[in-house]
Amino acid sequence: MKQVPVDDFDLFRRLLVDADALLLDFDGPVCSVFAGYPAPVIAAELRTLIHDAGELPPPEADANDPHTILGYAAELSPALGRQIEAALQAGEIEAAKTATPTPGAAELMATWHATDRPLAIVSNNTTEAIRGYLAAHDLSTYVDHIQGRDPYDPTLMKPNAHLLTEAAKALDVDAAYCVLIGDSTTDVQAAHALEVPAIAYADKPGKHDRLVRAAPALLLTTFTPSC
Ligand SMILES: [Mg+2]
Structure with missing residues (x-):
């Protein structure tokens, strides 16, 4: 199996420098959406x-997993x-109000924005929940486009590459020149389908091995190496 570099911040910088646009998954790399309104609670409501x-x-x-239940x-x-x-949209919009920021995410978004290159959120979450979180945390100005899941077709969620393709179109960039940061194997799979370099973010030890097996270009356990 290919060796995946871990917390190589020189490589992180190179991958970012080489990209025309940053595609950022939401739950994980930007915030912990379900920190205050846990996904299993929403899932139980959907099962009912x-x-x-x-x-x-x-x-x-x-x-x-609410998204698997949706499918x-x-x-x-x-x-x-x-x-x-509809029920999941309402649950996610509610959950986003108590989501906790990922350490270093706001700084990463601001630093990227300062380079005058576009940033899109590409997420299986609903667009309204993402928009609400970004507004509440003063992050909207850093985001050029929000590509949430298609409310009419759950099969288009990641690992399908559809959301990445649509985001690249909206940013008017070639998908192949984007870089994606995501915390799920489905993010890495969607990126691979388009030959987009994938940076895996594993903030919890349980995610580490699964993500390494998906063979991202790089795995980060933190955005804040100095801490
Ligand atoms: Mg995620």
């Missing part, structure tokens, strides 16, 4: 809606998919 609609719950392995519901029926999408 599925149960109330007379459908079987999702498989146990998927039961605590599951949409496969059961388009109407249930729309209902779960």
Whole structure:
């Protein structure tokens, strides 16, 4: 298996210098969205809606991930998919109000913005939740475009490369000259599909091995090496 550099900040700088645009995943690299309103709580609410609609719950392995439940519901029926999408949007907008900032993320966004190159948030979260968080934390000026999930088609969420392609289009840059920072293997997979260099951000030890196996160009455990 290819060796993945870890916390190599010279490489981090080089990857950023070489890019025309920065694509930044939201939950993880920017903030911990579900810090105050945990994802498993939202997932339980979504499972109740599925149960109330007379459908079987999702498989146990998927039961605590709201986005997986959304995909599951949409496969059961388009109407249930729309209902779960609406409930998840409301949950994410609420969760974003108590999200906690990722250390160093605001500084990274400000530093990038100062180089006069565009930045897009590319996220499986709903656009409204992201917009609300950015406004509340005075980060909106650093973000040129928010590419949240398509509310009409959950199959377009990452690992599908669709959101990255759309973000690059909106920024009017070639996707191949972007760099992506994300904290999930699905981020790395979506980036690989477009040959976009992927920087994995592993703020929790549990994520480290999984992300290394996805073979990103670099893995960072922090944005603030001096701390
Ligand atoms: Mg993430």
